[in-house]
Amino acid sequence: MTKTLSFGVMHLITAFSVTYALTGSVTVAGAVTFIEPLANxxxxxxxxxxxxxxxxxxxxxxxxxxxxxxxPAG
Structure with a gap:
């Protein structure tokens, strides 16, 4: 379970970082970070x-x- 939680946190940090780098917006990055996993x-x-x-x-x-x-056989 620790590995799964660690991966989840890494995914959120990655999503936020990439989106922020592309948009420069903390608001957009935050929204994408939480909406994308929900949509998935x-x-x-x-x-x-x-x-x-x-x-x-x-x-x-x-x-x-x-x-x-x-x-099934039959």
Whole structure:
């Protein structure tokens, strides 16, 4: 858990630093630093939910990405 928290803090510092370097605005950098992880969290929820959808599985099987899940016998 310590490693995860450390990575999270590093991510926030990096996001703030890069955004501040690009914009010169503490306000914009602060907003991006906290909005971006929130947006990623919401998007990840939908990404994860769609990952096992039959169309997503078919796409991965066709293009060779992802691991194939064993199909039930029957």
């Amino acid at each position: 969290t919401v998007l990840h929820y939908f990404f994860d939910k769609y990952w096992d959808h039959p169309r997503a599985r078919a796409f991965r099987a066709r293009w060779g990405g992802g691991h194939r899940q064993p199909q």
